Amino acid sequence: MTLNRRAFIGSGAAAAAMLSAPMLRAQGKPRVVVVGGGAGGATAARYLAKDSDGAIDVTLVEPTRAYYTCFFSNLYIGGFRELSSIGHSYGTLASEYGINVVHDWAVGIDRDAKTVTLAGGAVLPYDRLILSPGIDFVDDAVPGWSVAAQNKMPHAYKAGSQSELLKAQIEAMPEGGRFAMVAPPNPFRCPPGPYERISMVAHLLKEINPTAKILIADPKEKFSKQALFEEGWQKHYSGMIERIGPDFGGGNVSVDPDAMTLNIDGTVEKVDVCNVIPAQKAGRICDMAGITEGNWAPVVPATMQSRMDENIHVLGDATSQGDMPKSGFSANSQAKVAAMAVRGALTGSKVFPAKFSNTCWSLIDTDDGVKVGASYEATEEKISKVDGFISDTGEDAALRKATYEESIGWYAGITEDMFG
Structure with a gap:
């Protein structure tokens, strides 16, 4: 979904209209709060709402009304994309999937009470919490900056x-x-x-x-x-x-x-x-929740559950999970595994063995695209690489162009998978 001014205003209004709904509609339903609306969080929220067919009350907390993907942002810098083409809103998640989209900062987590506190003062109760906050920067990692x-x-x-x-x-x-x-x-x-x-x-x-x-x-x-x-x-x-x-x-x-x-x-x-x-670390809400070791949040590979709290799942860049790179594709893949695990725990639905995949495309110059990727499986210790691939040096121009065009199709597909 490409962001334009009209869509942005309309989706903002739609999301705002949902803000008073969560506590009214949550009666009798298990509640899942998702913090962070990027490749991990938006995907998890959408799959939970879609696959549970309304049996789970899903709230997505994301401070920005327009989300700009880090993947493909380099292509904007290079002049291959407009900024609007990497911007996305949350209106479809609210209007078509019934997700309670709350534009605010999560500023506290009480793991005993199972609540998330927002900067605006609201307190959201949860049965399961999914954290996908992305990265923050390590203080003083570059002296002077x-x-x-x-x-x-x-x-x-x-x-x-x-x-x-x-x-x-x-x-x-x-x-x-x-x-x-x-x-x-x-x-x-x-x-x-x-x-x-x-x-x-x-x-x-x-x-x-x-x-x-x-x-x-x-x-x-x-x-x-x-x-x-x-x-x-x-x-x-x-x-x-x-x-x-x-x-x-x-x-x-x-x-x-x-x-x-x-x-x-x-x-x-x-x-x-x-x-x-x-240098980078897990988004600070993970520290607030007390679920980090060092700079990252360790997880159980099969479910993406925090190793410190079984009621919290962590996705994407914030995790310490094993062999997967910190990428949008990885976060999207992990989100589907976590959503399936959460839905199984809360509704009794069938849970299949976790499988993960990732591909990272890069553009070097006009129509000169390259890629690297792998498939993964969950072991007890980590998400483990099964096999992989990478572009070869010396490839002909037609193959490099096809690789770039493949990345364009992937971008359209993953953003639809995230935002509906």
């Missing part, structure tokens, strides 16, 4: 206004200017994401500022699809991109947002735009 500096050095790892800001900064770079990225350490949301972003920035600069340069400070020795990206950078953007890995100081970086500089292992680099993608 904090969320307070995100307008000067955007992260753009939560899509929407940050994506718009980063693109505007790139477009305003002086001729022959310099773009820098501070890449994150593992694990982080969307392993190929920073490197697809570099590709899309390079594509944009090649068109509007061809003498500009790109610098990557990277703490990792290797990264997802590295051979594919490096082959593509050499082919399409030769001489434009320089990556500094940990052997040369890429893991020892600080920034000065006011001076617009990076200090890479003692060498100060002046840049015109700096995209800082810090």
